[in-house]
Amino acid sequence: MSEAPQKDPETDEAPVTPVLTPAQAKRANQSLKGMVISVLLTVAVAVPVVLLNPPSNAEQFKPDVNVSAVASQAGQTADFTPVSPTMPEGWYPNFARWTAGTADMIDYWDFGYVTDEEGFVEVRQTGDATPGWIAQMTGDATSAGTVDVDGTSWKALAKDSQVTWVHEDKDSTILLTSDSGTEVLRQSARAVMQELDGATKK
Numbered sequence: 001m002s003e004a005p006q007k008d009p010e011t012d013e014a015p016v017t018p019v020l021t022p023a024q025a026k027r028a029n030q031s032l033k034g035m036v037i038s039v040l041l042t043v044a045v046a047v048p049v050v051l052l053n054p055p056s057n058a059e060q061f062k063p064d065v066n067v068s069a070v071a072s073q074a075g076q077t078a079d080f081t082p083v084s085p086t087m088p089e090g091w092y093p094n095f096a097r098w099t100a101g102t103a104d105m106i107d108y109w110d111f112g113y114v115t116d117e118e119g120f121v122e123v124r125q126t127g128d129a130t131p132g133w134i135a136q137m138t139g140d141a142t143s144a145g146t147v148d149v150d151g152t153s154w155k156a157l158a159k160d161s162q163v164t165w166v167h168e169d170k171d172s173t174i175l176l177t178s179d180s181g182t183e184v185l186r187q188s189a190r191a192v193m194q195e196l197d198g199a200t201k202k
Helices: 023-052 067-074 131-139 182-201
Strands: 090-103 106-114 120-126 142-149 152-159 162-168 174-178
Touching: 023 131, 067 090, 120 182, 131 152, 131 162, 131 174, 142 182, 152 182, 162 182, 174 182
Parallel strands: none
Antiparallel strands: 090 106, 106 120, 120 174, 142 152, 152 162, 162 174
């Protein structure tokens, strides 16, 4: 008569499930809480940085400059009427200021526009222009002839890629400066003259 196979008592026992002591469970829970808090703090720091550094987008960086309003304020001091021309569609101003006596003690009206193709033109106007002041404003640019825009003559000055057109009106001298090409200067000159002609007819 055969004997029943003997079972190994070591292999016949049920699997043992590890059990954490209360202290171990508390430490594990604290570690989890610490990790969650650390993640939340990292997010809290990262979000403001992202918000302060948005994606590069020209629309988001357009400064809020009201050339007409600043020109009106400058007009209370100037001995001429500061121009605030309507520039071509898509252009926007990035600064406008009244500058008092920093160059040859001559006050002048100064503003700039960024074009729709990321070009730039600066417009300066004064009622007391001198050859020295013009030389200082243009970096001692040399003569480059004259340009006619819709019947108005402008004197051209050039230095490297920067070109300045100068027009002497009845009570002020206007400088247009740009390194963005002749067409930018031409459109700016046309806008300025329309402004001056409109003021004359009022």
